[in-house]
Amino acid sequence: MEEAQLLDGRLVAEEIHKETREAVQRLRRKGILPCVVFIRVGNHPPSELYVRMKQKKAQEVGIQSEVIALPEDVTQQEVLESLDRLNQDPSIHGILVQLPLPKHLSEKKIALAIDPRKDIDGFHPLNLGKMLLGEKDCFYPCTPLGIQELLKRYQIETEGKEVVILGRSNIVGKPLAALFLQKSKYANATVTVVHSLSQNIKEHCQKADILVAALGKAHFVTKDFVKPKAVVVDVGVSRIADPSSPQGFKIAGDVDFAEIKKIASWITPNPGGVGPMTIAMLLANTVKAAELSLGHPF
Ligand SMILES: NC(=O)C1=CN([C@@H]2O[C@H](COP(=O)(O)OP(=O)(O)OC[C@H]3O[C@@H](n4cnc5c(N)ncnc54)[C@H](OP(=O)(O)O)[C@@H]3O)[C@@H](O)[C@H]2O)C=CC1
Ligand SMILES: Nc1nc(=O)c2c([nH]1)NC[C@@H]1CN(c3ccc(C(=O)N[C@@H](CCC(=O)O)C(=O)O)cc3)C=[N+]21
Ligand SMILES: [Mg+2]
Numbered sequence: 001m002e003e004a005q006l007l008d009g010r011l012v013a014e015e016i017h018k019e020t021r022e023a024v025q026r027l028r029r030k031g032i033l034p035c036v037v038f039i040r041v042g043n044h045p046p047s048e049l050y051v052r053m054k055q056k057k058a059q060e061v062g063i064q065s066e067v068i069a070l071p072e073d074v075t076q077q078e079v080l081e082s083l084d085r086l087n088q089d090p091s092i093h094g095i096l097v098q099l100p101l102p103k104h105l106s107e108k109k110i111a112l113a114i115d116p117r118k119d120i121d122g123f124h125p126l127n128l129g130k131m132l133l134g135e136k137d138c139f140y141p142c143t144p145l146g147i148q149e150l151l152k153r154y155q156i157e158t159e160g161k162e163v164v165i166l167g168r169s170n171i172v173g174k175p176l177a178a179l180f181l182q183k184s185k186y187a188n189a190t191v192t193v194v195h196s197l198s199q200n201i202k203e204h205c206q207k208a209d210i211l212v213a214a215l216g217k218a219h220f221v222t223k224d225f226v227k228p229k230a231v232v233v234d235v236g237v238s239r240i241a242d243p244s245s246p247q248g249f250k251i252a253g254d255v256d257f258a259e260i261k262k263i264a265s266w267i268t269p270n271p272g273g274v275g276p277m278t279i280a281m282l283l284a285n286t287v288k289a290a291e292l293s294l295g296h297p298f
Contacts, residue, residue: 004264007233009146012153013276016284017061023287024062034290035064036094036120036283037086041079041105042072046239047098054096057279063286076105080113087115090298094120094286099171117292120285123171132178137292139285144176146277147212147233152186156231156266159188162207166221166254167214168195172235176212213254223259232260234270 024034036058038051051067058065068082079097086095095118097110111119116126122139130138151158163180167173173193180189189210194201205211205225213221214235226232236254253270261267268274 004232004261004267007150007154007156007231007266007268007273009150009268009273009276012150013280015153016149016277016280017057020063020280020283020287021061023291027287027290028062030294032290032294033064033091034062034094034286035066035092036096036286037066037068037092039068039070039079039082039095039097041070041074041098042102044100047100051098054279054282058283058286061283063283072102074105076109079105079110083110083113087113087118088298090293092118093289093293094118096121096282115298117296117298118289120282120289121171122175122285128170128175131175134182134184139288140179141171141175142278142281142285143172143214143235143274144179145281145285146274147176147235148179148186149281150233150268150274150277151210151231154266156210158186158210161189161209162192163189163210163212164192164194164205164208165212165214166194166201166205167216167235168193169214172214176214215254217254218252219254219256221255221260223256223263226260226263228263229265230263231266232264232268233274234268235274237270237275 027034038054040047040051055065055067086092095114101107111123114124116124119127119139122141127138131140158180165173165176177191177193180187180191192204194204202225206227208227208230210231211226212233216236216238218238218240232255234253234255238252239249240252242250251271
C-alpha cells in the first residue's frame with residue numbers, strides 16, 4: 001500500500017505568512033502599524049521558546065511585537081493592571097498571555113480581562129460564544145483554525161465525514177468540535193469528542209475519517225486506532241528524553257507517525273504540522289484585529 005501524503009504545516013504556514021505580510025503592507029499604507037504584545041509569566045522554557053518563535057515570525061511579516069516578561073510571583077492584580085493598560089493603548093491591536101500560567105493566577109479571569117477586540121487567541125468568552133454561533137467578526141482559537149486551514153489548503157473535504165477529536169480542552173478540543181460542526185465549507189462534519197472518561201476510545205477512533213489527537217500523551221494513537229485511508233492530525237506536543245539530542249529531549253506527538261503513515265491517506269508531521277499553523281493563524285488574527293480597528297477607534 002502507498003504511504004500517506006504529508007500535511008506540511010511548515011510549508012502552508014509560510015504561504016499564509018506571505019499573505020499576512022501583504023495585508024500588513026496594505027495596513028501600513030493606511031497608516032496602521034499592526035502591533036501585538038506577548039505576555040509571559042515566570043520561567044517556563046517551552047513558553048520562552050514559543051514566544052521567541054512567535055516574535056520572530058511577527059518580525060518577518062512586518063508586525064510590531066513586544067514581550068512583557070512578568071516574574072513568577074506576579075499578582076493577579078498586577079497582571080490585570082498590565083492588561084488594562086494594553087487594552088487602553090490604541091497602538092496595540094493584539095494581546096496574548098502565554099499559557100500555562102502559575103497556579104495562583106486565574107486563566108479565566110485573565111481571559112475575561114482582555115479586550116475581546118484584541119483577543120487574538122480567541123479565548124475570551126465573547127469570542128468563544130460568537131464562534132459557537134458561527135459569527136465572523138470575532139476571533140477563533142488559533143490551533144483549531146490552523147487545523148481547518150491546513151485541511152482547506154490541501155482540499156481535504158470534511159462535509160459529512162466522521163471527525164473524531166481526542167481531547168476536550170477549551171483551547172483545542174472543544175473549539176475544534178464547534179468549528180467542524182459549523183454549517184460551512186470545510187466543516188459540516190459529524191463530530192465525536194473523546195476524553196479521559198470516555199469508554200471505547202479505540203473503537204471511536206477506528207470510525208474516524210479524520211482523526212485529531214490533542215491529548216498531550218506521547219504516541220497514544222497507535223496503528224490499531226486508525227481506519228485505513230483516514231486523515232490523521234497530530235496536535236500533541238510532549239518532550240521525551242533523547243540522549244542523542246543536544247538538548248537531551250525531543251518532541252513527540254500523540255501519534256505513532258512511523259506506523260500510521262503506512263495506512264493513513266494524509267498525516268501531519270510533528271513537529272512541522274499543527275504547530276507552525278497555530279503561529280500563522282495567530283499573526284493572521286493580529287492583522288484581522290488591526291483591520292477591524294479601522295471601524296472602531298478603541
Ligand atoms: N501544536 C500546537 O499548536 C498546540 C499543541 N498543543 C498540545 O496539544 C496537547 C493538548 O493540549 P491541551 O488541549 O491544551 O491539553 P489539556 O491537557 O488541556 O487537555 C488534554 C485533553 O486530553 C484528554 N485526555 C488526556 N489523557 C487522555 C487519555 N488517556 N484518554 C483520553 N483522553 C485523554 C483530557 O481529558 P479530560 O478533559 O477528561 O481531562 C483533556 O480533555 C498538549 O500536548 C499541548 O502541548 C496545545 C495547543 C497548541
Ligand atoms: N496563549 C497561548 N496561546 C497559544 O497558542 C499557546 C499557548 N498559550 N500556550 C502553549 C500552546 C502551544 N502552542 C504551540 C505553538 C506553536 C508550536 C510550534 O510551532 N511547534 C513547532 C516545534 C517547536 C519545537 O521545536 O518545540 C512544530 O510543531 O513544528 C507548538 C505549540 C501554542 N500555544
Ligand atoms: Mg506540530
